[in-house]
Amino acid sequence: xxxxxxxxxDVIEIGDQFYIRAQSSLAYSRTRVLLHGDTFAIFDQYGDxxxxxxxxxxxxHQDTRYLSKLELRxxxxxxxxxxxxxxxxxxxxxxxxxxxxxxxxxxxxASGTLHIYRTKFLxxxxxxxxxxxxxYGSKTIDVDLRVxxxxxxxxxxxxxxxxxxxxxxxxxxxIENKGVSVSYRGLDDVVRRTRIRCSFSPCTFSNSEVTxxxxxxxxxxxTFSLVVTCESNGVEDSSSTYEGTLALITQKxxxxxxxxxxxxxxxxxxNDWLNRSQADLRMLISPTRFGPYPYAGVPxxxxxxxxxxxxxxxxxLWAAPGVAKGALSYLAATQATAYxxxxxxxxxxxxxxxxxxxxxILHEVPFGRYYGSIDSTPLFILxxxxxxxxxxxxxxxxxxxxxxxxxxxxxxxxxxxxxxxxVEYARHAETGLLQQGWKDSQDSVSYADGDIxxxxxxxxxxxxxxxxxxxxxxxxxxxxxxxxxAEQLRRQAEELRARFEEAFWCDELSMYALALDGExxxxxxxxxxxxxxxxxxxxSPVHTKQTADALLAAxxxxxxxxxxxxxxxxxxxxxxxxxxxxxxxxxxxxxxxSTRLLDKQLAVKxxxxxxxxxxxxxxxxxxxxxxxxPRRPGKGPTLYPVACSPQAWxxxxxxxxxxxxxxxxxxxxxxxIYLHYPALPEAIPFVQVKNLSVGEAMVDIAFERHAHTVDxxxxxxxxxxxxxxxx
Numbered sequence: 130x131x132x133x134x135x136x137x138x139d140v141i142e143i144g145d146q147f148y149i150r151a152q153s154s155l156a157y158s159r160t161r162v163l164l165h166g167d168t169f170a171i172f173d174q175y176g177d178x179x180x181x182x183x184x185x186x187x188x189x190h191q192d193t194r195y196l197s198k199l200e201l202r203x204x205x206x207x208x209x210x211x212x213x214x215x216x217x218x219x220x221x222x223x224x225x226x227x228x229x230x231x232x233x234x235x236x237x238x239a240s241g242t243l244h245i246y247r248t249k250f251l252x253x254x255x256x257x258x259x260x261x262x263x264x265y266g267s268k269t270i271d272v273d274l275r276v277x278x279x280x281x282x283x284x285x286x287x288x289x290x291x292x293x294x295x296x297x298x299x300x301x302x303x304i305e306n307k308g309v310s311v312s313y314r315g316l317d318d319v320v321r322r323t324r325i326r327c328s329f330s331p332c333t334f335s336n337s338e339v340t341x342x343x344x345x346x347x348x349x350x351x352t353f354s355l356v357v358t359c360e361s362n363g364v365e366d367s368s369s370t371y372e373g374t375l376a377l378i379t380q381k382x383x384x385x386x387x388x389x390x391x392x393x394x395x396x397x398x399x400n401d402w403l404n405r406s407q408a409d410l411r412m413l414i415s416p417t418r419f420g421p422y423p424y425a426g427v428p429x430x431x432x433x434x435x436x437x438x439x440x441x442x443x444x445x446l447w448a449a450p451g452v453a454k455g456a457l458s459y460l461a462a463t464q465a466t467a468y469x470x471x472x473x474x475x476x477x478x479x480x481x482x483x484x485x486x487x488x489x490i491l492h493e494v495p496f497g498r499y500y501g502s503i504d505s506t507p508l509f510i511l512x513x514x515x516x517x518x519x520x521x522x523x524x525x526x527x528x529x530x531x532x533x534x535x536x537x538x539x540x541x542x543x544x545x546x547x548x549x550x551x552v553e554y555a556r557h558a559e560t561g562l563l564q565q566g567w568k569d570s571q572d573s574v575s576y577a578d579g580d581i582x583x584x585x586x587x588x589x590x591x592x593x594x595x596x597x598x599x600x601x602x603x604x605x606x607x608x609x610x611x612x613x614x615a616e617q618l619r620r621q622a623e624e625l626r627a628r629f630e631e632a633f634w635c636d637e638l639s640m641y642a643l644a645l646d647g648e649x650x651x652x653x654x655x656x657x658x659x660x661x662x663x664x665x666x667x668x669s670p671v672h673t674k675q676t677a678d679a680l681l682a683a684x685x686x687x688x689x690x691x692x693x694x695x696x697x698x699x700x701x702x703x704x705x706x707x708x709x710x711x712x713x714x715x716x717x718x719x720x721x722x723s724t725r726l727l728d729k730q731l732a733v734k735x736x737x738x739x740x741x742x743x744x745x746x747x748x749x750x751x752x753x754x755x756x757x758x759p760r761r762p763g764k765g766p767t768l769y770p771v772a773c774s775p776q777a778w779x780x781x782x783x784x785x786x787x788x789x790x791x792x793x794x795x796x797x798x799x800x801x802i803y804l805h806y807p808a809l810p811e812a813i814p815f816v817q818v819k820n821l822s823v824g825e826a827m828v829d830i831a832f833e834r835h836a837h838t839v840d841x842x843x844x845x846x847x848x849x850x851x852x853x854x855x856x
Contacts, residue, residue: 192486420455477539663722688760
């Protein structure tokens with residue numbers, strides 16, 4: 130795998146002051162990730178937390194790092210690595226270690242004598258670890274096992290590089306029977322406490338380590354647990370056992386909205402990618418008081434993001450519509466109701482991001498509840514319409530119709546700043562994000578000469594989102610009896626489509642321009658944004674074909690996927706965040722445009738490229754993005770050093786791309802599954818989808834590829850549902 134360590138002096142183009150700067154390479158350090166709800170942890174391969182190796186490592190809870198150091202030592206030295214992996218369900222990290230050659234007072238201690246097996250998982254209140262020791266030697270051993278620990282209580286934005294003028298106070302440690310606790314009183318007057326307990330007897334705690342004198346007879350074994358809990362303002366942990374908590378979490382994870390549909394193919398590498406993506410989504414979809422919500426990604430975005438959650442829910446909608454319902458419920462409940470310049474908030478606008486840490490509470494960053502995204506609001510409406518088509522759940526749509534109506538009003542009133550019929554953005558305060566589309570780096574929107582575009586900015590794909598939102602939500606308005614409103618929405622959508630073609634199409638590029646600036650000049654840049662215009666239906670058929678062809682040209686398609694920016698553009702940099710990289714979710718949305726088309730070349734090539742990428746990535750997990758270097762024979766992809774992995778919309782990409790290739794749309798209102806010109810790449814000649822629900826009905830469908838067509842076989846059908854295959 131072509132990766133390289135990044136020195137602290139390297140600059141990675143990610144943009145805003147609130148976004149991570151590359152201080153170390155996650156791709157190089159091979160970290161292990163666990164997540165459960167509002168708690169996540171990043172370990173090294175040994176199961177340790179190393180403060181000097183990667184600034185991102187630690188145990189985090191509600192945007193605060195409760196544990197910044199955790200190192201296991203035997204007789205003062207690090208054990209030898211045997212193996213390290215995260216279980217297939219993403220719940221448990223398992224690490225096999227052994228002792229190195231040591232000279233003890235009792236004589237030589239040969240390597241490979243003591244087996245150390247560490248297993249750990251996360252719960253609502255922290256981390257549970259079990260350590261099993263087995264003496265495979267012929268003599269009794271007496272060794273000191275030590276666990277070194279440290280707590281810095283850094284806010285997630287401090288870990289990401291944000292400097293603070295003041296911090297709270299770390300209070301003196303409190304050493305207890307078989308435990309120690311360290312507290313931090315923040316400037317927000319919240320006391321956050323890390324408590325460490327050990328079941329081994331006897332053990333000795335100090336301010337920074339726990340010592341376990343191990344006496345182990347030949348061929349014998351012992352097991353003990355280490356529990357690290359995260360407490361806030363006196364709320365103590367539940368003191369649950371390792372076994373009981375693990376069983377409960379395993380049971381809950383099995384009830385995920387992603388657990389219903391069963392997909393199998395004849396390509397085991399594709400199955401590995403698919404199964405890992407499904408397991409990642411089960412992990413990332415977190416329970417909230419409004420329903421399940423897919424947290425955006427680990428480590429930097431392990432919280433609710435509006436855009437990310439909406440796109441993830443759209444990606445998996447055909448297979449798991451419950452994710453969409455949870456996302457819509459949450460975002461309806463947190464919709465803006467007032468104007469607030471510091472938060473880029475306006476009535477009717479949908480959330481961009483929410484945070485729970487000290488810096489957000491103190492408004493040192495604006496992201497406690499922040500609304501600075503131009504696309505969350507139309508995507509909210511679009512997902513609501515798509516959810517209705519997929520489920521026929523009119524009752525739910527009726528409950529959130531006031532929120533949909535407010536979002537539509539926001540588009541017309543606040544979204545269109547100058548009344549020209551296009552939705553554009555400009556931040557209201559200097560603390561907000563400069564760029565507010567999905568490419569939110571400061572340098573992501575430019576002119577052909579490389580200069581940063583002057584706002585307000587109207588992005589091409591956002592106009593497509595608005596078109597799709599208005600044209601598709603009209604059906605919901607009609608179903609609810611708002612017939613005049615439905616007709617108005619359809620008319621507005623068609624008027625937008627006509628204006629869009631005239632203002633955004635660029636013959637010079639053979640695709641749609643990236644954006645319009647504040648003076649309505651085109652940003653004549655070849656970008657993947659143009660590809661996202663295609664699935665919405667705003668693009669004309671002729672321009673859809675031209676754009677798709679341009680996206681498959683060598684300047685745009687790297688071999689792994691479509692780049693965010695063409696190689697012949699002034700700002701192209703394959704190592705930048707948004708100006709030449711390859712994003713799986715972006716490619717999935719581009720592929721989605723092929724769903725109803727006869728020509729599936731774009732979707733099939735994207736599926737093939739990302740499938741090959743998954744073969745090279747650890748655990749077959751697609752990261753947030755990779756570098757956009759051209760694919761080279763015999764070489765793997767170049768990983769982006771600080772990409773989130775797992776990332777929800779990267780995990781959801783495989784489901785949307787598969788849907789696009791199969792040409793599948795599920796319409797519960799009509800009680801039909803449509804299959805428009807199914808196509809599969811050569812590498813995947815057979816696909817089986819089981820337990821696909823349509824209302825109360827259930828079907829199993831098999832797809833088999835032949836030279837020029839794909840056969841469809843209905844294996845099982847229960848209930849009232851019709852399968853319509855268009856070939």
